[in-house]
């Protein structure tokens with residue numbers, strides 16, 4: 251056992267772990283952060299959009315220092331069928347502001363930089379160290395961790411579990427159950443490299459402007475899932491993810507879906523001639539509010555993806571990770587400053603503070619959405635995208651058919667596919683879940 255004792259041990263150096271370690275170290279606490287990867291970010295996968303507001307709360311000067319790709323000026327939503335897409339774009343020059351709101355990043359580079367801030371703040375960061383087990387005392391309180399290093403038991407007043415979506419440690423220690431297949435998506439992603447000027451021409455960008463495209467529809471073949479295309483400086487990040495339960499239920503493979511997405515006539519020209527240099531697969535927690543496990547206990551708290559804090563509707567995860575990491579750290583620092591022990595009762599302050607933040611408020615708002623999307627995935631990801639695409643094609647095609655007849659045909663196609671009752675029920679279900 252290592253004799254040195256820490257105020258806190260943070261497991262994982264992703265967004266949540268870095269936010270927690272940095273916040274506690276800045277408050278003068280003795281922090282040890284353990285990361286299994288060769289370096290922070292080496293194991294991490296994200297689209298990736300960085301949300302500046304949450305980052306600014308941790309490192310106010312990050313815009314001058316961090317490896318950022320492009321600031322986002324445009325968001326496109328595509329509802330796709332096999333040959334078309336119906337799009338909604340929002341682009342604004344307001345996003346060319348002095349302090350932009352969102353950026354694309356490459357996690358391997360960004361996490362390395364973020365970790366350097368954690369070290370600068372005074373935390374000890376050990377990479378290539380896997381935490382294998384949580385250590386309990388005779389009263390079942392968590393008092394430290396065991397690692398894969400020789401003499402690898404280390405003690406601390408509190409352990410912050412920031413180990414990501416799989417949460418194996420927490421599961422093994424009986425602090426949470428394994429994520430269910432209908433609560434996690436499996437996403438695959440590729441990085442397509444192209445000259446900077448080509449990316450800017452294809453996406454209509456100038457300078458460091460960036461754009462993201464979020465896509466849903468027949469690309470997921472009736473499964474609950476979405477695709478994304480993010481423009482970086484010299485590469486395009488492109489991927490798709492679907493619920494694990496849907497992959498189990500169908501014969502689809504993640505790579506087959508990605509191929510299908512890349513060959514779509516709206517997508518293929520964007521990546522034509524590119525060189526693929528990276529391929530990655532990762533889980534995303536998508537169960538929402540109802541899937542959140544117990545967040546604290548005797549000597550421990552759980553943050554970020556490990557706590558299933560991910561807003562799949564808005565495709566936000568890293569900001570929830572950073573915020574939950576920061577808030578947990580602030581709660582721990584408060585308990586410490588009162589010279590009180592890290593008991594479950596005292597650490598419940600973390601949950602109280604998180605409940606008051608956008609993290610829980612947003613997840614609560616969409617609490618019924620994951621189940622709705624999963625149960626009716628055929629309707630929302632297959633039937634409606636096809637119907638809407640046909641309706642719009644009918645609307646814009648000029649072929650001598652009187653407009654009234656076109657409208658009647660469109661309405662008839664909707665009723666035939668879903669019936670009046672079905673249409674009404676889908677609208678009610680969706681509105682209720684969105685409220």
Ligand SMILES: Cc1cc2nc3c(=O)[nH]c(=O)nc-3n(C[C@H](O)[C@H](O)[C@H](O)COP(=O)(O)OP(=O)(O)OC[C@H]3O[C@@H](n4cnc5c(N)ncnc54)[C@H](O)[C@@H]3O)c2cc1C
Pocket residue numbers: 261262263264265266267284285286287290291293294295296297298299300379380381382412413414415419437438439489532533534553554555556560565566567568569571
């Ligand atoms: C394809 C994809 C695209 C995404 N796009 C976006 C996006 O655009 N915007 C957004 O906000 N979110 C996005 N997300 C979600 C986002 O990546 C996560 O919400 C975020 O990374 C969670 O941070 P975290 O710190 O909780 O977990 P992670 O970033 O997964 O970090 C966990 C860390 O813990 C380490 N670890 C695990 N077990 C151990 C152990 N036993 N011992 C030591 N270390 C351990 C891991 O190596 C890892 O470094 C995306 C996710 C995916 C998969």
